[in-house]
Amino acid sequence: MNVLVTGGAGYIGSHTCLELLNTGHSVTVFDNLSNSSEESLRRVADLAQKEIVFVKGDILDNEALEQVFAQTQFDSVIHFASLKAVGESVSKPLEYYHNNLTGTVNLCYAMQNAGVKNLVFSSSATVYGLPKSLPLTEASPTMIHEVTNPYGRTKLMLEFVLRDWQTANPNFNVALLRYFNPVGAHESGQIGEDPNGIPNNLLPYVSQVAVGKLDQLGVFGGDYETPDGTGVRDYIHVVDLAAGHVLALNKLATNCGVVTYNLGTGNGYSVLEIVKAFGEASGKPIPYKVVDRRPGDIAACYADPALAKSELGWEAKRGLKEMCVDGWRWQSQNPNGFNA
Ligand code: NAD
Numbered sequence: 001m002n003v004l005v006t007g008g009a010g011y012i013g014s015h016t017c018l019e020l021l022n023t024g025h026s027v028t029v030f031d032n033l034s035n036s037s038e039e040s041l042r043r044v045a046d047l048a049q050k051e052i053v054f055v056k057g058d059i060l061d062n063e064a065l066e067q068v069f070a071q072t073q074f075d076s077v078i079h080f081a082s083l084k085a086v087g088e089s090v091s092k093p094l095e096y097y098h099n100n101l102t103g104t105v106n107l108c109y110a111m112q113n114a115g116v117k118n119l120v121f122s123s124s125a126t127v128y129g130l131p132k133s134l135p136l137t138e139a140s141p142t143m144i145h146e147v148t149n150p151y152g153r154t155k156l157m158l159e160f161v162l163r164d165w166q167t168a169n170p171n172f173n174v175a176l177l178r179y180f181n182p183v184g185a186h187e188s189g190q191i192g193e194d195p196n197g198i199p200n201n202l203l204p205y206v207s208q209v210a211v212g213k214l215d216q217l218g219v220f221g222g223d224y225e226t227p228d229g230t231g232v233r234d235y236i237h238v239v240d241l242a243a244g245h246v247l248a249l250n251k252l253a254t255n256c257g258v259v260t261y262n263l264g265t266g267n268g269y270s271v272l273e274i275v276k277a278f279g280e281a282s283g284k285p286i287p288y289k290v291v292d293r294r295p296g297d298i299a300a301c302y303a304d305p306a307l308a309k310s311e312l313g314w315e316a317k318r319g320l321k322e323m324c325v326d327g328w329r330w331q332s333q334n335p336n337g338f339n340a
């Protein structure tokens with residue numbers, strides 16, 4: 001298949017491009033590099049020993065979108081391009097609504113004009129807000145007023161936008177993939193997550209403590225109703241997540257309309273379990289201190305991934321150890337990310 005990957009130079013996008021090339025697809029990446037580097041794509045092409053087409057462009061730029069669709073007849077689009085920093089979305093809501101909502105609507109117009117009818121969209125477990133019961137299934141309620149930040153609201157709003165778009169165009173197909181907590185890196189250590197500034201998410205923070213860039217981890221809350229009092233999440237290896245996208249493309253090719261899948265492992269790990277596992281993987285104990293809860297955080301969140309297994313034939317193969325070992329390989333070999 002000819003696949004257009006928006007945001008393909010980023011963390012999940014680069015791993016998905018590699019998976020696409022390795023499974024025989026042709027890939028064009030459209031990315032404005034606002035949170036990534038072209039170096040990731042050079043490394044992807046090296047790892048796959050295949051070519052990847054890169055177009056530097058912005059989904060807010062309709063002309064640039066039109067051009068990329070005019071150059072190649074794509075079979076499908078995987079849409080990663082998005083701003084994603086939760087804290088920043090609170091201080092810059094308009095930037096988030098503009099980039100994520102307007103950008104996605106622009107992309108849909110461009111697809112429609114070019115007759116490209118298959119779209120995979122990066123959604124998030126954040127759409128479930130405060131879970132009423134665990135594990136979360138795709139039928140668990142999603143409530144806009146319970147999503148705690150503008151970034152998360154863009155994801156839930158876009159799920160509605162894309163469903164409405166498909167209803168009006170019944171021959172279009174949309175896969176809404178709700179990621180749980182993507183972590184780790186490709187086993188080569190060549191590509192991985194390269195956050196700007198001080199990381200907000202747990203694993204990048206812990207790896208920067210292990211590599212000596214940060215002194216200690218602040219554990220956000222030790223009094224949650226969880227086995228050890230710290231937050232529990234469903235961490236998923238980014239390479240497993242990437243594989244889910246390729247299988248979602250196959251599903252769209254069956255003309256399935258709108259489908260929604262949780263991509264998680266079904267296992268929840270606490271912050272302290274992550275600290276221990278990463279310490280073992282890196283051989284560096286992770287100093288930490290329990291501090292106040294982070295506003296907006298929930299106690300626990302993990303997936304029921306059964307639907308993705310039965311309908312896509314997808315399930316996570318890599319466990320916590322691989323997530324930490326592969327994440328550490330990337331971090332220790334590239335202490336300054338792609339700018340090394
Ligand atoms: P990332 O920031 O590494 O990748 C996003 C890419 O989109 C970047 O390369 C960035 O340069 C590009 N981009 C942003 N705005 C753009 C625009 N206007 N035009 C063109 N390119 C643009 O993020 P990621 O972690 O790889 O996430 C990929 C997708 O998955 C995002 O949609 C994100 O919201 C979603 N998601 C991520 C997580 C996570 O924990 N990483 C969890 C759930 C959902």
Ligand code: UD1
Nearest residue numbers: 086124126181200201202205218219220231232271296297
């Ligand atoms: C966060 C986002 C969510 C986004 C997801 C992507 C918030 C409120 N939510 O979710 O919208 O979809 O990332 O992966 O930011 N923790 C610490 N210390 C730290 C960092 C995190 O103790 O320095 C804890 C958190 O309290 C949480 C766990 O680690 O219990 C995971 O945190 P994080 O990696 O930020 O992910 P989420 O909170 O699940």
